């Protein structure tokens with residue numbers, strides 16, 4: 403670097419970047435210490451998620467799948483760093499403006515933080531710290547610049563000509579330009595490195611602040627009063643690459659608006675049932691555990707799942723039937739919806755009917771024999787067979803309000819998604835995967851099909867423009883779960899197109915009409931192209 407116009411600008415931008423990095427580091431450290439849910443990134447990300455229109459959720463999920471959160475955080479970081487570089491340039495051009503910019507930025511985020519659901523008392527502190535640290539750092543770094551590059555109040559910076567003017571001479575007299583620049587670079591590098599180090603330490607500290615995770619791993623689930631019925635023999639087909647009948651917790655898709663996984667201590671968990679009820683009910687963790695729990699398998703799907711997508715999974719849930727709790731509360735005659743709220747403010751509106759009929763709509767505490775994983779709603783979530791997650795599967799649930807669809811809207815329904823979200827009849831080809839190299843000869847086409855609460859009665863497969871062939875359907879665990887299917891295929895060399903379609907237990911054939919996920923779930927036939935080599 404030298405004294406050229408570019409060099410001068412690059413140094414100013416670098417000062418802005420380094421100041422932001424140190425500010426971020428300080429903010430993250432303070433967040434880890436006093437308000438882990440209110441890291442400046444989590445606040446900004448949370449606000450953006452909540453402000454995003456319905457189509458944006460779909461686009462994000464379509465592009466990044468369950469990596470949508472990482473993508474969002476990366477996006478925020480890029481925008482923030484660009485803004486920081488701009489503030490560095492501003493500060494040099496108009497003294498105090500860049501510094502003030504950082505304070506305003508941090509201040510704005512610190513005003514938003516307490517508005518987020520579940521915010522801690524000191525939720526405003528991390529962002530304010532970040533802004534002030536960044537501002538002070540920027541000012542300090544600017545002072546290290548060679549004098550003729552420093553911000554000048556109100557006046558445009560001088561053109562960096564090889565200085566002969568008196569003030570340049572003075573600058574050179576205080577410190578040679580080269581020395582000054584080296585001091586500046588050392589300071590900038592140190593601020594950036596320290597900031598990155600602090601961010602890493604803060605993030606590691608949060609991951610290691612195991613309080614709730616420790617409580618979870620020490621927990622033993624109670625024995626179910628009503629164990630899940632035995633899995634029918636033959637329900638799991640043995641085909642390489644076919645989705646397992648029960649999705650392991652580690653592989654179960656995760657979709658939610660929570661940038662930071664809520665940490666809910668079971669000892670402090672409460673559920674309140676209120677609204678249009680004759681009797682308010684509250685429930686503690688110990689009370690819930692002591693109830694006669696039911697174990698039941700159900701397939702859960704996200705409304706954002708594309709045809710052929712993987713935002714669907716099947717698990718054995720352990721919980722207490724919500725209809726029993728509602729029976730205690732006695733909903734009023736006019737009620738038709740239960741608005742469930744999570745500790746982080748997410749809401750879902752579930753038809754009262756689906757929670758009071760004989761299906762196993764559960765207030766769940768167990769998933770596949772373990773306490774719920776933190777990301778899947780520990781300690782308590784809802785699972786309602788037959789409904790997409792956005793209208794039913796509230797994780798970290800703390801509140802059930804009995805109400806009416808014409809009085810309340812929920813998180814996604816207020817963003818344009820459909821009020822009612824029954825899971826649509828779907829089938830998916832798992833084997834062969836699209837683009838997979840297949841050898842000519844005897845092989846197998848296999849997959850899963852589901853319409854929870856209704857059930858699946860048949861799956862058919864079509865190769866190219868051939869006839870629809872009926873697949874072998876494995877016995878289902880229940881109408882609430884997906885079912886595996888397979889069909890033998892004598893594959894001939896060349897390009898082939900495979901299609902599948904299911905028939906529901908009610909006789910309806912899966913529609914070929916292609917619909918996007920918004921507003922109430924995707925439809926169409928899953929189609930896979932494969933190349934068969936001889």
Ligand SMILES: Nc1nc2c(c(=O)[nH]1)N[C@H]1C(S)=C(S)[C@@H](COP(=O)(O)O)O[C@H]1N2
Nearest residue numbers: 655656657658659704744748791792795797
């Ligand atoms: N608290 C909370 N619960 C939530 C959500 C959320 O954003 N926050 N998303 C819902 C949606 S859209 C789906 S599809 C399911 C996904 O549950 P899973 O992550 O356990 O697979 O959770 C539901 N419950």
Ligand SMILES: [Mo]
Nearest residue numbers: 704705791792
């Ligand atoms: Mo979802």
